Amino acid sequence: MFFKITKCMLFGTLLMLFGCEKSSTQVDVTQTEVELRALLNIPDHFAIPAIPEENMPTAAKIELGRHLFYDTRLSFNNTMSCESCHEQDKAFSDGVARPVGATGEQLVRNSQGLVNAMYHASFTWANNGFTHIEDQLEVPIRADNPVELGVTEVYADEVLARFDADPAYVQMFADAFPESETGASVNKIIFALASFVRTIVSGDSPFDRFLLGDDNALTDQQKQGFVLFNGEKFECFHCHTGTQLTTSYRDYNTDPANAQNQFFNTGLYNLSSEGDYPAEDQGLFDLTNNPADKGFFRPQSLRNVAVTAPYMHDGSIATLREVIAHYARGGRLIESGPYAGDGRLNPLKSDLVPGFNATDEEIDAVIAFLESLTDESVLTNPALSNPFE
Amino acid sequence: MKLIKIVSIGSISLLSSTQTLAHINTHAEVDDSIQVRGSMTFRTDSIVEQNEAWILPGFLMGGHALPSQDGFELDEVSVSGAKAFDKFRVQGQVSRHSGHEQIDIDHFFITVPFEHELQLQFGQMPGLSTPLMQWHASVGAVADMPLLTSVFFGGHTQDQGVRLMKHFDSNTTLGVEVWQGNDWPSTSDENPVSAFLKQSFTLSNISFDLGAWYMQSAATSRMDDRYGDDHHSTVTPVNAAYMFTGDVDTGGVYADATTVLFNHVLSFHGEYIMQEHDGVLSDTSESSSLNSQITGYLFELNLNNVMTFGYELLSVENTFGSSVSTTFLNNSGLYNQGFEPERFYVSWQKPVFEGLDYRITLIQETLEPEEDELRFNIGATWVFDVI
Incomplete structure (x- = not known):
């Protein structure tokens, strides 16, 4: 009470003289945004996508x-x-x-x-x-x-x-x-x-509900996996970040000049001293003809990743556990056959795939987190289903 | 009678120079000196826990604006000096602040006086726009960094730059500064420009110091890096990946008034600052236009250079552009509906002996919505002139 009275006596008058605004945070929501959110069913915790005019x-x-x-x-x-x-x-x-x-x-x-x-x-x-x-x-x-x-x-x-x-x-x-x-x-x-x-x-997975403040939306194991996913040991977040869990991200507010249009070589193959991938698909190199682009592919969004097996650009890894093993090793080893080679030694491999030692418990936790990205509603939404059935 | 009045005012001016918010001496007539200064404080409570980042909801923060911690803390130890030569003088100061492992060069600059009361200064200098830019724990009424200094200047300024000042008479000073841009709210090579006007006069038996200033700066991909590198690296703010790019304009006015009333010296300092960030805020994937208008008030009332009542208040109006996600908005730390951080303090400071003061402070503050905190500081400050 002492403080309040003194405060008012000493400074109240001066504050009135200067004026005092209440803090606020607002978003300039346009009518177009309102209409797009309704039409495309975009949740508030996602930005409006970039759509060509x-x-x-x-x-x-x-x-x-x-x-x-x-x-x-x-x-x-x-x-x-x-x-x-x-x-x-x-x-x-x-x-x-x-x-x-x-x-x-x-x-x-x-x-x-x-x-x-x-x-x-x-x-x-x-x-x-x-x-x-x-x-x-x-x-x-x-x-x-x-x-x-x-x-x-x-x-x-x-x-x-x-x-x-x-x-x-x-x-x-x-x-x-x-x-x-x-x-x-x-x-x-x-x-x-x-x-x-x-x-x-897809914006109604357990992970989305967790983002929106429901602390019980993820299990303890999934929360542990989320921490590992965003930690410097697994380093998943460097390529799988933001609400869409990828650095390949663009929305309405993104300056096209600054869009993170990134591609990475993850050491999936290593067929030569120049870091070749199988000739039928060398990634960005096939488009640019720049040798430094061999094996460069876009990091896919991980939303619903648990139901999109098999994985990688050529579907050559069957399970999430094997994908994590690939990254834990710092590149895939193929011991024999036409694609034999140690991807860990691929000279073009990203520095973000250095490899790490993970326990089974940690890998289980990361997989559990990835499973929390599954949005059952998008898998069954009638509005997205076959209209001929 | 007239003599008594002049002496009184002279004494008041002398007193006011050592209390509350100190002003650095920029006049050419400074004597050769070496001064050792410091502050040590015991605090009953921290602003935030050791492993937490300090974020004022709604406010862009950065620079060196670190919160004080509970327990004993050596707030600051600094050595400053000045040396006059024939045609110029050199001033410098090194210090070690809490939260920093290394010794910093606060400033090291050269002053060259010219005819017509013109002065050119260059080097690493404190900004002169407002006394809040020169805040140090050893010279403030409180050992805790003012909220305004934290938010508007990221702690303190020690940028490299050039300053041109004109003293029109002994009471009026106009200055223009151009900076490298190393300090909050700017980023390197953005070359902020500032201008200030100060006016001193006496009315009746009240001496006034008035000031008005404006600083135009800009930032490119500015992050809150308070907890990186040499600071508390185990702490990661929730908005650590957010970057601001855009213009930052800051301006303010302040007034000091000092008088003698019934044989008591009464002094007042009032300050108003407004800062506008206008640009784009981005994280690792999303972005949005952002206009952030921050307003701050500080008032201090000092009695006999011993007892100080102070009050600070901050408010912010943030406007994000269309199409932004609530995820991006919430994680930015800039969501604030109606919350205004404030701090009220009462400080008592008296000499133990010449050069050594004890300082007791009671602080009531609201730095989180609906969370009033009452803290208590006790400590000492010292100032010794070596030469």
Whole structure:
């Protein structure tokens, strides 16, 4: 009481003279943000993603995209859809090391999960030029080496005619692109698919609930794993940071010039003194032709990682435990066969993969934490499911 | 009568120079000197626990703004000196502060006087915009760093720079400073610029010192590195990975008034500072525009250079840009709805013998929402002139 009275007597008058503002923290929320959060179901603890102005999402585009995603008519021979390699119950991955395309040819890379893909700084496993989902979609739709859906120049008109001949699709294309009087086009398909993929949002895992203040959302073992994950022993966080658990991150506020479009060589292979990876896929090097980029791949988001096995860019590691063993060793040792070599000695390997000694208990804890990243709701969300079933 | 009045005011000025917030002597007429100064304090409580980072909710913090700890602490030991030469003089000070392992060069600068009461100073110098920039535990009324010094200047300034001052008469000083930018709130090579105007006058039997100042600075990828390297490296603030890039403008006014009332010397110091951070805040993945406007008040009332009542208050208005996540916002440490850190203190300081004072302080502060703390300090300060 003494303090309060004295304080008021001595300084109250002066404070009144100067004026005194109450502290506050506010966010300048725009109407666009409010609408995007509602439309894409983006939780408040995620930022708004970067979306190209020419393809702002609408409910009609999303609905069209959802149908196209699950429709095998989007492959040149009516055999495959996007879902063939991106299954909802596997967080939109496919559970195989390397899938096959519509011709039966095996692809060289593992299918990435599509959950929260809208936050990637770049797309595919190693392409620093693909900065939006729209860029990436060109590959599965149009590519001819290897063929995925095979909608090449030769087959494009035939595929588009299927949609123009279906009254339901005619209506959906018209609703999604009301300013256009022409029918289906590959670009419209890409825009609609990108809009649908942006609704594949995972933000309700136990880890999310823990982030939001529910201390009981994680078990003690998972909390121990979280600490190890973010510690300098395991060093996972250097490449798997932030709400999306990857340094390959971009949102609406990210200055494109400063986007962390990072790629790393993790010592998965070492086929020569120059750090070669298997010739069929040398990562970023295949794009840049810069020898220093051999074996450089994008760090994948770890959200729902427990249901997206097998792992790495070529699906060559079957379990999370083996992935951790690879990093604990500081690179993978392949003792025989065409890929024999000690990845730990790869001269291009990242300094962030030095190796470490971990106990079984610690590894169990980190795996338990990774399992806490599974969001059951996104695996079963009806809005993301096959509309033809 | 007139003589008595002049003597009184002269005495008051002398007294006020050693109490509360001290002012560094920047006039050319300084004598050759070597001075040893220090402060040691026993505190009943810490501001935060040893293994915790000190964050005032809502405020960007950094520099050397470390919290005081409980128990005995050697706050500061410093040796300062001045030497006059024919056409210039040299002033310097080395010290060891609590929280630092090594001895720091607080300042080492050269003053070159010119005609027309112009002075050029260059080297490592304390800022002269406000006495809060020159705060030391041994010369303040309290051994604890003022909240305003912590928040606005990250502890204290010891940057390299150049200062040009003009004394228009014995009562008016105008100064302009250009700095390297090594000190909070700036980052290296941003070259902050500051300007200040000081005016002294006497009205009736009250002597006044008024000041107004402004500093324009900027920061690039500035982090809160208080707990890195040579500090308490086991402590990691929750917002350790956050970086601020943008403009930082700071300005303030202050007033000192001293008088004699019923044979008691009464002095007052009041200060108002406002700082605006305008730029981008980012962490390892997310970012947002940020406008942070911080306001601070400090008032001290001193009786007979013995008893001091002080009060500090801080408030902040943070505005983040659109599209930011609540995760990013909460982890930034900048979320603050209605909380205003404040500190009230009563200090008693008297000489044991010449050069050695004991100092007792009672502090009531609110540095966390709804957490009032009452602390008690007892300690000693010493100032000895070697020559």
